[in-house]
Amino acid sequence: MPVRPTRVAVLGAGSWGTTFSKVLADGGASVMLWARRPELAHEINTGHRNSDYLPGINLPAALRADSRLGAVLEGAELVFVAVPSQTLRANLTAAASSIPSDAIVVSLMKGIEQGTLKRMSEVIGEELGIGGAQIAVASGPNLALEIAKQWPTAAVIASDDLVTAQTVALAATNKYFRSFVNTDVIGTEIGGVLKNIVAVAIGIVDGVGYGENTKASILTRGLAEMTDFAVAYGGRPETLSGLAGLGDLIATSESSLSRNNTAGRLLGQGYSFGDVVATMKQTAEGLASIAPVLELAAARGVSMPIALQVAQVLDGTLDPRDIAPHLTTDDLPQGE
Numbered sequence: 001m002p003v004r005p006t007r008v009a010v011l012g013a014g015s016w017g018t019t020f021s022k023v024l025a026d027g028g029a030s031v032m033l034w035a036r037r038p039e040l041a042h043e044i045n046t047g048h049r050n051s052d053y054l055p056g057i058n059l060p061a062a063l064r065a066d067s068r069l070g071a072v073l074e075g076a077e078l079v080f081v082a083v084p085s086q087t088l089r090a091n092l093t094a095a096a097s098s099i100p101s102d103a104i105v106v107s108l109m110k111g112i113e114q115g116t117l118k119r120m121s122e123v124i125g126e127e128l129g130i131g132g133a134q135i136a137v138a139s140g141p142n143l144a145l146e147i148a149k150q151w152p153t154a155a156v157i158a159s160d161d162l163v164t165a166q167t168v169a170l171a172a173t174n175k176y177f178r179s180f181v182n183t184d185v186i187g188t189e190i191g192g193v194l195k196n197i198v199a200v201a202i203g204i205v206d207g208v209g210y211g212e213n214t215k216a217s218i219l220t221r222g223l224a225e226m227t228d229f230a231v232a233y234g235g236r237p238e239t240l241s242g243l244a245g246l247g248d249l250i251a252t253s254e255s256s257l258s259r260n261n262t263a264g265r266l267l268g269q270g271y272s273f274g275d276v277v278a279t280m281k282q283t284a285e286g287l288a289s290i291a292p293v294l295e296l297a298a299a300r301g302v303s304m305p306i307a308l309q310v311a312q313v314l315d316g317t318l319d320p321r322d323i324a325p326h327l328t329t330d331d332l333p334q335g336e
């Protein structure tokens with residue numbers, strides 16, 4: 001029987017790490033949050049605010065922050081990680097010696113590492129030398145600011161080991177946040193990575209000014225693209241039609257809170273990739289994972305017209321007004 005953990009740590013005090021810390025604290029856990037900037041840790045401890053990332057949100061007094069990894073990780077039963085995907089490996093290198101050897105480590109991230117093409121759970125396993133029963137991932141329709149306002153939602157916790165997933169889900173459940181469990185780590189992670197890329201495409205369409213038909217076509221074909229890719233890498237199709245696939249695809253593509261959607265909208269309005277990166281103050285993972293995703297797709301022969309056209313808009317070889325990945329004909333016989 002899984003037991004509810006009481007001592008948890010969260011690495012990364014951006015919008016998601018801080019919000020998830022609140023979810024855990026409101027679920028009854030004692031939470032230590034790592035903020036790499038001491039002044040942010042000070043603001044969280046004294047003002048119970050993180051004004052950079054969650055303006056207007058009051059944080060629970062039970063949530064404590066620190067910029068020292070050792071102090072944050074001491075005695076942690078669960079360690080949640082919410083840093084930008086491309087910085088995970090370096091952050092783990094710094095944290096590894098302080099992470100208790102029996103802790104379960106949970107990825108809250110939605111990216112693929114450039115160069116190695118690894119999922120976040122793979123990077124965690126490699127860097128910390130731990131196996132599947134000590135690793136979990138969390139994903140779902142989880143726009144941070146909505147959750148920080150305690151608007152109700154749900155998530156999926158996946159681990160190779162069901163008891164691990166259940167243990168994490170017990171900690172990550174409260175009156176406004178419900179965690180479901182499964183054992184499909186691959187499908188759950190891939191859903192989170194790929195919906196970001198489709199959300200960029202929808203943002204481009206919005207920025208250009210096209211309408212609901214275009215968006216509905218791309219969303220529907222996007223789900224097929226996400227599912228084909230996930231299945232090619234060993235994920236289960238039903239995971240992609242659940243919260244970690246369709247659910248997150250809808251939330252991210254529809255919301256102006258989404259950084260991926262916002263980045264796409266700016267591209268659609270004619271801003272260059274460089275301008276968009278300079279404008280974004282928070283992490284838009286879809287922009288960094290598009291190249292590794294296309295490499296992985298090519299390696300398994302998965303057709304990804306949406307991801308391909310987003311990449312072409314990013315590198316300036318496709319005019320955003322010509323975005324119409326659902327009109328590409330190479331997979332027409334199977335398309336629906």
Ligand SMILES: NC(=O)C1=CN([C@@H]2O[C@H](COP(=O)(O)OP(=O)(O)OC[C@H]3O[C@@H](n4cnc5c(N)ncnc54)[C@H](OP(=O)(O)O)[C@@H]3O)[C@@H](O)[C@H]2O)C=CC1
Pocket residue numbers: 012013014015016017035036037053082083084085087091108109110111142143144145281282283285
């Ligand atoms: N925001 C959301 O709604 C959700 C986000 N996610 C995922 O969570 C992950 C983290 O995203 P999110 O919290 O939104 O990102 P943010 O941009 O809001 O915050 C990133 C955090 O990581 C810290 N950080 C640590 N190391 C580095 C580094 N080397 N470079 C840059 N920042 C660093 C930042 O510190 P500092 O403040 O000092 O820069 C900051 O605290 C992403 O994979 C995202 O896809 C998943 C679900 C929801």
Ligand SMILES: O=C(CO)COP(=O)(O)O
Pocket residue numbers: 110140141142143144196199248251252257258259260261283284285
């Ligand atoms: O993952 C998210 C919602 O589930 C957050 O999306 P963005 O990173 O696009 O803001």
